Amino acid sequence: MNVVPADALSQLERLHASIVRVIRGKAEIVDLVIAALLARGHVLLEDVPGVGKTTLAQALARSLQLEFHRIQFTSDTLPSDLIGISVYRGEAGLFEFQPGPLFANVVLADEINRASPRTQSALLEAMSEHAVTVETTRHTLPAPFLVVATQNPVESTGTYPLPESQLDRFLMRLSMGYPDAEEELALLHSGGVEPEMKKLQPVLDAHEVLDLQKMVDAVHVDQRVREYLLGVVLKTRSHESLSLGVSTRGCLAWQRSAQALALVRGRAYVVPDDLQDTAEVVLAHRVLLADSFGDGDWEVSQRERQVIRSIIEAMPVPR
Secondary structure (H helix, E strand, O other): OOOOOHHHHHHHHHHHHHHHOOOOOOHHHHHHHHHHHHOOOOEEEEOOOOOOHHHHHHHHHHHEEOOEEEEEOOOOOOHHHHHEEEEEEOOOOEEEEEEOOOOOOEEEEEOHHHOOHHHHHHHHHHHHHOEEEEOOEEEEOOOOOEEEEEEOOOOOOOOOOOOHHHHOOOOEEEOOOOOOHHHHHHHHHHOOOHHHHHHOOOOEEHHHHHHHHHHHHHOEOOHHHHHHHHHHHHHHHHOOOEEEOOOHHHHHHHHHHHHHHHHHOOOOEOOHHHHHHHHHHHHHHHOEEOOOOOOOHHHHHHHHHHHHHHHHHHOOOOO
């Protein structure tokens, strides 16, 4: 693929324009979420309450002609509440599987850190395999399949932090941040985003999303750009502030994220900017600090991002 087809560019522009009608002043975050969808990855939105995490997931879902389910996690949510159960049908003399809310194209997993480790594990296994097994029978999840999970990193009471091995199932870990003053003033004037949310109409269907996902594979990565990517990854494995660097799986995830972001930006090739703009959100939750004793989850994640940022800033950029 030498250039991005005009119809694909039009589709991506329509999707971006639809979401930013609701999520104002966060165009970069919107592009990253779209890139995660195209890269067949999942997204963890981590931020304080009330900054638009759930709204972003809902705006994405409403902009796609796909099935959407929202799961509100609590401490008593069971794996069967997500996956579904087998119900005995007396008239037929057999068990019939009743799918749970996980069987949707876009799943909003709200406050995932309030679920028990067992329930978290069931969700993350399904995310990885795009299928679930119930009583030895394997059930494939629909395609495309995207999980957008949210969590509040500041509040720790009654929560179960995701371990590093499970964080790795998320392609990107994003933070919304507060809107700037101008956008927040506009929200006060309009009374919120609900009126605009209700106006959103689907702009892409499942077949169009799947076609865009296939295009990501064809986005060109030059050898010099690939060597730059690997140089950053190797530096994480020897950095004095890290006890564990980025794995090979993380390396591949970063490349695919950059390819997807390049496509979102209308290019059929990756440039160093695509890698730099995805580095923190893809790599930071895939490393371990050498010394994080006494720090909370939020402080740890910010320090991890700082380390990745410092490596990127020090690495020579290919010309």
